Amino acid sequence: MDKLLIRGGGRLAGTLKVSGAKNAALPILAATLLSEETTKICNLPHLHDITTMIELMGCLGVGLTLDEKMSIEVDGATVRNSRAPYELVKTMRASILVLGPLLTRFGHAEVSFPGGCAIGSRPVDLHLKAMEAMGATIDIEDGYIKAQCNGRLHGADINFATVTVGGTENALMAAVLAEGKTTIRNAAREPEVVDLAQCLVKMGALIDGIGSSTLEIEGVDRLHGCEYSVMPDRIEAGTYLVAAAATGGRLRLEGAQPHHLDIVLEKLRDAGAEVSFGDDWIELDMRGRRPKAVDITTAPYPGFPTDMQAQFTALNTIAQGVGRVTETVFENRLVQTHEMNRMGADIVIDGNSALIRGCAVLRGAPVMASDLRASASLVIAGLVAEGETLVDRIYHIDRGYECIEEKLQSLGADIRRLS
Numbered sequence: 001m002d003k004l005l006i007r008g009g010g011r012l013a014g015t016l017k018v019s020g021a022k023n024a025a026l027p028i029l030a031a032t033l034l035s036e037e038t039t040k041i042c043n044l045p046h047l048h049d050i051t052t053m054i055e056l057m058g059c060l061g062v063g064l065t066l067d068e069k070m071s072i073e074v075d076g077a078t079v080r081n082s083r084a085p086y087e088l089v090k091t092m093r094a095s096i097l098v099l100g101p102l103l104t105r106f107g108h109a110e111v112s113f114p115g116g117c118a119i120g121s122r123p124v125d126l127h128l129k130a131m132e133a134m135g136a137t138i139d140i141e142d143g144y145i146k147a148q149c150n151g152r153l154h155g156a157d158i159n160f161a162t163v164t165v166g167g168t169e170n171a172l173m174a175a176v177l178a179e180g181k182t183t184i185r186n187a188a189r190e191p192e193v194v195d196l197a198q199c200l201v202k203m204g205a206l207i208d209g210i211g212s213s214t215l216e217i218e219g220v221d222r223l224h225g226c227e228y229s230v231m232p233d234r235i236e237a238g239t240y241l242v243a244a245a246a247t248g249g250r251l252r253l254e255g256a257q258p259h260h261l262d263i264v265l266e267k268l269r270d271a272g273a274e275v276s277f278g279d280d281w282i283e284l285d286m287r288g289r290r291p292k293a294v295d296i297t298t299a300p301y302p303g304f305p306t307d308m309q310a311q312f313t314a315l316n317t318i319a320q321g322v323g324r325v326t327e328t329v330f331e332n333r334l335v336q337t338h339e340m341n342r343m344g345a346d347i348v349i350d351g352n353s354a355l356i357r358g359c360a361v362l363r364g365a366p367v368m369a370s371d372l373r374a375s376a377s378l379v380i381a382g383l384v385a386e387g388e389t390l391v392d393r394i395y396h397i398d399r400g401y402e403c404i405e406e407k408l409q410s411l412g413a414d415i416r417r418l419s
Contacts, residue, residue, distance in 0.1 A: 001395070002417055003390055003394060003418045004397075004404075004416070005418055006382035006388065006414065007414040007415075008364060008385040008387070009384075010413065010414060011288065012240075012243055012251060012383070012408070012412055013251070013412055015253075015254060016240055016252075016253055018255045020070070020231070020232065021232060022233060023094075023192040024233075025041070026050070027097050029053050029054070029074070031196060032074040033057070033060070033079060033105065034076070034200075034203065036222070037225030039073070039074045040073045040225075041072050042230065043070070043232075044072060045233065045402045046402050047398065047399060048398045049092050049399045053094065055088055057074070059088060060082065061078050061080035062076065062078060063077070079105075082106050082110060083109075089114050092399075094166070096145075097166060097169055098111060099145065099170055100169075101174070109145075109147045110145070111144065112145075113144070126164045126167040127170045128145065134158075135153050135156075136149045152177070152178060155175065155180030155181040155217075155219060156175075158183065160187065163186060164188060165192070167188075172184065175217040176200055176219060176223065178217075179219050180218075181218050181219070183215070184214070184216075184217070186213055187209075188300060189213055189300070194211050197210045199226070202228055203224060204222070204223045205220060231260075232255050234305075235307045240411075242312060244286065245271055245284060246291060247384055248287075248288045249411070249412075252283045253282045258281075261282070262302070270292065272289055274286075290319065291319045293319040293320060294315075294316065294323050295323055296323075296324075296326070297325075297328060298328050298329050306328075310376065311373065311380055312325065313337060314380040317343075317346075317356060318359060318361070321358055322355065323358070324353055324354070325353065325354045326352060327352050328352065336369075336371075339367040343364065343382075343385055344385075345362060345381070346359055362385035364388040365389060366389075366390045366392065367382075367392070368391075369394060372399050373400075376401065376404075379404065383413055
């Protein structure tokens with residue numbers, strides 16, 4: 001099993017190109033199942049989860065052509081199967097996103113219950129209730145979600161009890177080919193949901209309210225193919241910005257979208273960073289200073305992203321002062337703090353909050369990643385620690401960060417992969 005060996009203490013400095021967003025690419029790939037024509041998706045990140053989704057689509061019979069620039073042509077006319085098997089779905093929660101497209105296009109779908117990061121309860125019942133509201137019959141048998149409808153799905157008024165990104169995406173994809181009008185209330189507003197909606201519109205979908213908490217979809221008979229480029233990854237961008245800030249360094253990100261990171265950039269300024277940006281770039285400079293502690297509370301977009309919580313927790317461990325991090329989205333997402341304490345951090349857990357007293361220095365130690373963003377936070381901790389840090393179970397990080405050790409090496413980090 002691969003590990004990352006980090007010798008900390010240096011400042012990151014340089015320029016990086018932001019990769020395509022995994023959390024936008026996965027639902028957009030699923031959306032290509034809605035059309036019988038060829039759809040080209042560009043700017044895919046080279047990640048394990050993307051490979052898994054491509055394998056899943058191949059299993060469904062989709063014709064796929066991938067080039068060296070990570071652009072893929074998807075021929076939706078060749079789909080011959082509507083069953084997503086456990087062997088593929090077990091490793092990636094986003095596999096559930098094929099449910100809505102398969103059901104609305106073919107009238108039936110079988111999808112194994114999904115896997116993914118162990119960060120708490122993320123039930124799919126909201127997805128299933130949305131499908132049922134549109135006329136689907138759902139049965140759970142042998143670990144599979146078996147959904148079918150008599151003819152086309154029909155429009156419905158869907159009011160999510162809690163904000164759900166995946167549920168919004170699944171309902172949106174199901175609704176675009178349903179008969180009549182669907183209204184999705186309390187819809188997720190994340191940029192990745194917006195990116196999916198904009199791709200669907202380019203394929204011929206009729207969607208109003210994109211970017212708001214109420215989406216109105218008028219179903220159409222068919223969608224056509226298109227060419228679409230996936231948005232840049234705001235979480236990857238935020239992660240490298242935090243890493244640069246924690247090490248007292250400087251960083252320029254090319255291909256970033258600053259308006260997706262408003263609250264993250266605000267918190268980085270609170271930590272003492274000098275931040276500037278343009279339409280497609282962000283610059284951060286700490287000028288060698290130690291960061292100041294910041295308080296954060298996670299919330300659905302446009303609030304502070306839960307996917308950036310662990311990285312700011314790592315920054316707070318070596319910051320001046322005391323910071324409180326409160327996690328309101330996933331109940332197990334403070335688990336990485338125990339590993340940071342092994343490196344000399346002073347973190348006390350109080351319910352869903354972590355009280356972090358900044359230390360002048362962390363010390364390298366063997367640590368183990370528990371999920372995708374926790375693994376990124378341990379890499380950041382290793383970058384600021386004295387001595388060597390060995391991060392185990394980095395298959396988590398490979399699910400969401402493209403060539404992380406190579407990108408950090410280009411910024412001056414002493415980091416390498418051990419097999």
